[in-house]
Amino acid sequence: MQHLSDPDLWRTDAYINGEWVSTSARFDVLDPADRTVLASVAECDATLTNDAIAAADRAFSAWAARRAADRAQLMRALADALLASEDDLARLIGLENGKPLAEAVGEVRYAAGFLTWFAEQARRVDGSVIESPWERTTILATREPVGVAALITPWNFPAAMFTRKLGPALATGCTVVLKPAEQTPLTALAIAALAHRVGFPAGVINVVTGSADAAPVIGEALTSSRTVRKVSFTGSTAVGKLIAAQCASTVKRVSLELGGNAPLIVFDDADLDTAVAGTIAAKFRNAGQTCVAANRVFVQSGIAEEYTKRLTAAVAELTVGRFDSGSAIGPMIDDDATAKVRRHISDAIANGATVVSEGSTNEAGDQFVAPIILANTTASMQCHQEETFGPVVSLTTFDTVDEVVEAANDTDSGLAAYFFTNDLGRSHDVSKRLQFGIVGVNTGVISAPEVPFGGMKESGYGREGSAYGTDDWTEIKYTALAHVAP
Numbered sequence: 001m002q003h004l005s006d007p008d009l010w011r012t013d014a015y016i017n018g019e020w021v022s023t024s025a026r027f028d029v030l031d032p033a034d035r036t037v038l039a040s041v042a043e044c045d046a047t048l049t050n051d052a053i054a055a056a057d058r059a060f061s062a063w064a065a066r067r068a069a070d071r072a073q074l075m076r077a078l079a080d081a082l083l084a085s086e087d088d089l090a091r092l093i094g095l096e097n098g099k100p101l102a103e104a105v106g107e108v109r110y111a112a113g114f115l116t117w118f119a120e121q122a123r124r125v126d127g128s129v130i131e132s133p134w135e136r137t138t139i140l141a142t143r144e145p146v147g148v149a150a151l152i153t154p155w156n157f158p159a160a161m162f163t164r165k166l167g168p169a170l171a172t173g174c175t176v177v178l179k180p181a182e183q184t185p186l187t188a189l190a191i192a193a194l195a196h197r198v199g200f201p202a203g204v205i206n207v208v209t210g211s212a213d214a215a216p217v218i219g220e221a222l223t224s225s226r227t228v229r230k231v232s233f234t235g236s237t238a239v240g241k242l243i244a245a246q247c248a249s250t251v252k253r254v255s256l257e258l259g260g261n262a263p264l265i266v267f268d269d270a271d272l273d274t275a276v277a278g279t280i281a282a283k284f285r286n287a288g289q290t291c292v293a294a295n296r297v298f299v300q301s302g303i304a305e306e307y308t309k310r311l312t313a314a315v316a317e318l319t320v321g322r323f324d325s326g327s328a329i330g331p332m333i334d335d336d337a338t339a340k341v342r343r344h345i346s347d348a349i350a351n352g353a354t355v356v357s358e359g360s361t362n363e364a365g366d367q368f369v370a371p372i373i374l375a376n377t378t379a380s381m382q383c384h385q386e387e388t389f390g391p392v393v394s395l396t397t398f399d400t401v402d403e404v405v406e407a408a409n410d411t412d413s414g415l416a417a418y419f420f421t422n423d424l425g426r427s428h429d430v431s432k433r434l435q436f437g438i439v440g441v442n443t444g445v446i447s448a449p450e451v452p453f454g455g456m457k458e459s460g461y462g463r464e465g466s467a468y469g470t471d472d473w474t475e476i477k478y479t480a481l482a483h484v485a486p
């Protein structure tokens with residue numbers, strides 16, 4: 001039970017049609033800090049996934065027909081329930097994801113924020129009346145929910161990636177089948193338990209869980225279903241491309257929030273304390289395991305030495321340890337993640353990067369990586385070519401604006417970018433020239449329910465959050481109403 005104050009939130013079965021569904025096949029969820037087994041969770045197959053789709057389909061018409069204000073009321077009740085259970089939910093996030101408790105509490109609040117924001121938006125989904133080209137005819141453009149939606153989420157924000165999709169889905173009248181990441185299903189199941197408790201009708205929210213082996217099976221059932229009309233996916237670029245391809249045969253709507261390779265640029269005129277604080281925020285949240293993590297740090301040569309000195313001092317403050325140890329940096333999510341980060345570090349060093357500073361894991365264990373700053377990293381190194389997804393700062397110096405803009409854009413990804421400058425003209429100019437969906441100027445904090453989050457290029461399409469966030473969940477219907485003479 002892992003010491004939850006509300007044992008009802010410890011759920012290990014799938015949630016389909018308002019019921020907890022057990023399976024004989026199970027898979028293990030591990031504590032990333034020490035690889036011990038936390039829970040044995042239902043291993044769903046195509047049949048159970050189809051059951052969940054059918055339940056969502058049965059629930060759809062009545063849910064879509066409800067008054068937006070009524071749907072919003074339930075959504076607010078769920079947000080309140082998340083906040084009332086924030087200690088338990090944060091503990092679940094800490095256990096299965098490993099992030100420090102303070103970050104986990106922040107995630108629960110952020111997750112609840114998507115529900116309240118979209119509860120407010122539910123009543124603002126509107127259309128228009130268009131001037132008619134025909135006599136005595138009225139042209140209406142109205143918005144309708146797309147229908148049953150499949151949500152596929154990653155492990156790095158087990159609560160927030162669920163509610164960021166659930167919010168607009170519920171607000172617009174869609175029903176959902178969620179497939180949470182195999183590493184972190186417990187938080188999503190706890191949120192489903194809260195949704196059940198606050199009174200969501202059976203079938204509106206369904207959760208099918210599965211191991212890494214089951215993911216393609218569940219994914220195939222979701223993407224090939226003629227009933228599912230939309231897939232919203234957050235995860236790796238490789239799986240996102242596969243999902244988009246699989247959805248083509250039924251012409252489903254697809255929203256993809258895929259990998260990033262964020263540049264962070266510090267210009268000579270930047271306020272250095274702001275730049276250092278922004279780098280820490282953009283780099284080390286969730287131990288560097290976020291798609292908006294600063295992956296390549298470019299520093300203008302005039303301040304490179306001073307910035308590096310101050311950054312080194314700030315990084316030295318970051319301690320490493322379990323989620324409940326009061327440390328700033330938790331474990332990598334799994335062995336593959338740890339191996340990738342170590343591979344990027346050794347590749348950079350083998351190809352000429354120098355180690356500016358390296359922290360200690362304080363013997364926390366093999367799943368932990370100490371924060372490290374590497375200088376003289378280059379475009380051909382793995383740490384520039386791929387997302388490192390770990391507590392590694394890759395520093396490169398540059399001289400001119402044109403040079404750094406070109407280097408920053410030299411990637412197939414286009415999610416987040418950051419830069420630090422006190423020059424207003426440069427702020428506008430560089431922001432326009434960066435091929436990224438999200439640009440943080442003089443800040444490393446860019447995520448909130450109020451903002452349109454999403455990428456360009458191979459980082460995907462669609463926007464989550466903000467007033468734009470309901471667009472991808474609705475169809476526009478145009479109706480021509482012609483007058484018939486009696």
Ligand code: ADP
Pocket residue numbers: 152153154155179180181182211212215216217218219220234235236237239240242243
């Ligand atoms: P990451 O590298 O961040 O773990 P993945 O893209 O592998 O990203 O995982 C993101 C989500 O996609 C997880 O829920 C995972 O189970 C799911 N997933 C992985 N492979 C498939 C697939 N073939 N079809 C559908 N979902 C998948």
